[in-house]
Amino acid sequence: MIKSYASLDDAGVAVAAARAGADVVHSMYGRRLTRIDKGAGDFATAADVEAEKAILAVIRAARPDDAVLGEEGGHQGAVEATRQWLVDPLCGTLNYAVGNMVVAVNVALLDGAAAVADPFSGEVFFTDGEAARARHGGADVPLVPTSATRLVDVNLDPPFPSAPGFRGVDLLAHPGFVERFRPRVVSTTLALAWVAAGKRAAYVTDGSDLSGSVHFAAGIALCRAAGCVVTGVDGAPIGQGNRGLVVAADADTHGLLMSMIRGRS
Known part of the structure; x- marks a missing residue:
């Protein structure tokens, strides 16, 4: 097993790691899981912890010299490592804890390959940093963004420390939004993969600079590779100290959302 992981390219490692985490999440679903309090209303479960262990086992076997930043375990590996993996083993923990299957497993090599696994559909969305694909049932298909659904996911999880200039609830009340889009709130970054796959027209969230976030890095990489x-x-490229995300299937959808956000800020 270790030898087979070592032979994979970075995209293959990301897919294998995300799948390993997704298998754990799927297998532990429905159990009564103790909540591990993280403060400010946030918590983890044993599924988060065990899924991260499974992901780390794959990365360590395949790329032993790489560092890892995990949501549950923090930084692991050599401080001087030139490559770092960002791991969110269960995005949507509250959904999962109450029996909602809308969750994601996120694995990303910083500025490189990434994968987002849906533990319950069996889909894995992945990129090598250039092209973006979905794997399901042994077949790979290109991700093709489209705004045809008119569905826009808006993250409403409060509080956002940097939020005084923008609130998602204000966007939902904008007359133009009501006229042109239909809101969805799934509370997991699986929604970013759905934008890349054409299942959503856009995704909007506030927050700090999310470019290096374990929660968002994999979804951002997918969307960029897919052409979103x-x-x-604020409309500026992420990673420049700005906050939040507006990810849209196309420029027209992005422009419409930015005009509404600026009108409400």
Whole structure:
């Protein structure tokens, strides 16, 4: 097993790691899991912890010299490592804890390959940093963004420390939004993969600079590789100290959302 992981390219490692985490999440679903309090209303479960262990086992076997930043375990590996993996073993923990299957497993090599696994559909969305694909049932298909659904996911999880200039609830109340789009709130970054796959027209969230976030890095990489428009809520490219995300299937959708956000800020 270790030898087979070592032979994979970075995209293959990301897919294998995300799948390993997704298998754990799927297998532990429905159990009564103790909540591990993280403060400010946030918590983890044994599924988060065990899924991260499974992901780390794959990365260590395949890339022993790489560092890892995990949501549950923090930084692991050599401080001087030139490559770092960002791991969110269970995005949507509250959904999962109450029996909602809308969750994601996120694995990303910083500025490189990434994968987002849906533990319950069996889909894995992945990129090598250039092209973006979905794997399901042994077949790979290109991700093709489209705004045809008119569905826009808006993250409403409060509080956002940097949020005084923008609130997602205000966007939902904008007359133009009501006229042109239909809101969805799934509370997991699986929604970013759905934008890349054409299942959503856009995704909007506030927050700090999310470019290096374990929660968002894999979804951002997917959307960029698929050709989506990815900016902060100020419209500037992410990673420049700005905040939040506006990810849209196309420039027209992005432009419409930015005009509404600016009108409400």
